[in-house]
Amino acid sequence: MKNSLEKFCSHCLLPLGSYPTKRIVNGEDHSFCCYGCCLAYQVKHGSREEPEAAWLLVRLGIGGFLSMNIMLFSLLLYSGTFDVADSEMLPKFYWLLGIFATPVLFILGGPFIKESWEGALQGRLNSATLISIGAISAYGYSMLMLFTGGKNIYFDTATMILVLFTLGRYLEASGRAKAVRNVAPLLEAERQWATVIENGKEKRSSISKMKVGMNVRIRPGERFPVDGIVLEGFSSADESILTGENRPVIKSEGDLVLAGSINQKGSLLIECGALGAATQWGLLCKSVREALSHPSSIQRLADNVASIFVPIVLAITILTIIYWQSQVPLDQALLNGLAVLVVACPCALGLAAPLATALGLGQYIQRGCIIRGGEVQETLAKIRRIAFDKTGTLTKGATRLIKIENNDASQEEVLQRAAGLEQHSEHSLAQGIISVAKDRKLIIKNPERVQAVAGSGVMGYIEGELTAVGRSEWLIEQGLEMPSLFVKKLQNYESSGQTVVCVGWSGKIHGILLLDDMLLPEVPIMVETLKKLDMQTILLTGDLPAVASRIAKSAGVEEWKASMSPDEKCNFLEQWGGIEDPAIMVGDGLNDGPVLARAEVGIAVGSATDLARETADLVLPEKGLALLPWVILLSRAVHRTIITNLLWAFGYNIVAITLAVFGLLQPILAAGLMAGSSLLVVFNSLRLEQFPDNPADLAQVKSFISG
């Protein structure tokens, strides 16, 4: 478990590259994806006793102080303010600048030089290499000029590059931490601590050392570390991270509390029921971790480009210097080369996709949706076809008894016998019948020698008479006679797609039960919204054509296919839009687990079974079907952000390198732009935080996407 945690940067929680920076903070091992995160993390979490956190900032501050002074002096020199001064004074000024610049090179340049040295030992070049070479060469050249009495001094360039990059990385890391703020608690699950009560004494214990049955004290504001039962106390819990619902849930003695939810008002004593991976919370954390560590194809592409970027830039730099060297004085040629070196830094490129993905992930989690990774988000954004399962997805699944027809027997009698037999059936219709019988406070007649025939019905002896409940054909097969009164009615009902169950005893069918599967109230609006998003909809069901047609019509779904087996559904999905235009499958996963697994994107709805949770790419929370348009829109917004980020990063690099190659960019300006470019990616991604919460408000969401 520990190993899997180490794959992420301790600060920004994005996956670590192959060569993380390792540090010890507060006595714990931490890994960081970059120097900026290392800096920001120590500033935020370093304890008061530990001088290192502040020390890093002190370095930045002192470096900044010296660099600003160097810069001011240099500016004045350039602008000619000192021209009137004694020319004897000038060399002294230069020496002063050199003296100021030397500590800056060590204070601020040190980490970069170290990083590039470590990289070089492993045989690779990174962005720190570019920065180090840039700063050292500017400093070295200026020093050379100082000793040889030359006039071209560039200490300001050398130091400002370092200040800007350090500052840029620091700010960037802060932004990244903000981006994954919603995800952060989800990665901490296994690192959590709890107050355990042992022999009447409270002591802090790590989750990994806890056992089921232990008593745990939870204070207000704390996150429940384990699932458990309340032994003592009264409070409310915020379970939104698990259910997506913001309403607090009251917790008192005997209530179940869930790991991951937050205790709000009072202190509670609970008995630990389940912990770690056995809790919903543990599973959620696991899926988030997996989602974060599976890069999408677009991200892999960006990473690949970034990895060959540095050598290319070095080559361009050398070519630039060689070219300019024949045109202008050497120092000018070197400056142009320096500008190329510092303007091209692949930081923004590497950041474009993971940051937006993590932000999207955070949004999904806040609404109680679990998504399988960046790849799913990306596919979801492109898909324009969506297929629905019927029972339990668009409909409530539990059927409702809407009418009882009777012949030669009372309605009560029909219901009593039917309910008695259905008690032994596992068919989804059974509960509908039994509950009505219970509602009417009827005495349910218990059958003997019961026999259930899958797909047909149930029969058994009630009060000595052979009684059967089920499909009309099957009852007739069993030798029960269909009264002429029912024949016509039966035809009518079946053609309208309603479910009919016949009840018969003593040689005759005495009653017809009419059942209806109810459409979920939110479905029509949801489907309507999907259509506005250019989604093509279809209903795939194993039910009869008449049922499919009726449900599709009332839901507003364009097409339907009935009487389909799971295999047929899979095949249909594959050929519906072909490979070019794949489809989403939405189901409850009860009997369409394999379909969800084989669909391009399988979405399981809330009450989904464990199987569906395992196979689906995305799981909506309980009663969360209405979130579907929001889910799709969010994926599109994330995708858009990634694309704009990449376009910016690529386009920026190309334009900036071109300008630098042609000598149109001052190195300091180049460094500033570079540091700014990753910040821009961060800010562009952070816009996703403002993604509208209310999925119903489509206008708002749409304006967000197009704005």
Place this chain on the structure above:
Amino acid sequence: MSHYIVIFVAGIAGSFHCIGMCGGFACALGVDPAGKIATLYRHLLYNTGRVTTYMFMGGLAGMAGQSLILSDSMSSKLPTDIWHHHSTLANFVTILPETLSTGQRILAVFAGLLMLIMALQLFGYLQRLHILTTGLGSNTLVSSLRALLNSRSRSATLAFGVFNGFLPCPLVYAFIAYAAASANIFSGMITMASFGVGTFPAMILIGGLGQFINHHWRKRAVWVAGLFIMLLGLITILRGLFPLTGH
């Protein structure tokens, strides 16, 4: 020269505004256990850091203004001898060279407007804008400042001042606008230096004595600072609109 004195005075008055935010930090720096001299030294270091940042921003603003004007008209000559240029008392409020190009005039009007807006903010208007100007990146900055307070070393005090200088503040913005309108690196620097040194007394006092100033007085002083900025802003705008010729 004399308008730098005006800025200095505005700095003194304005520093009562600083007591609100920066003052809190100055208090937090507190008293050095090594004695009064050490305390004074610590606060001088802190303020030096702060003023260096101000000067740096002033210089940059001046340079920005300068490059705007240079690109506007290459013909307008930039004064190289600034001391001479600003030395006559007749140029009491002159911040711009005598011959004003269009670019300079536009810049002056813009900077002046910005100053008026900042002055209005100091008077308590345009609070929404205030959120805008203080919201940018200040979280990171403030948390960095807190982290720095944990360190007791001398150099931390200087670094603290450097960071503190970047804290978003309407007062600072107003003078940076003024510095930009001066369209000269050196005058930009000196503008911010005058302002920064103007804030010294109050900030050093508060560092030693804590929150000693009556709220009522603070409010009044901030009001005075606002007036100064408003006045300077108006003059800057007027200079932009009606450049005095042949003075």
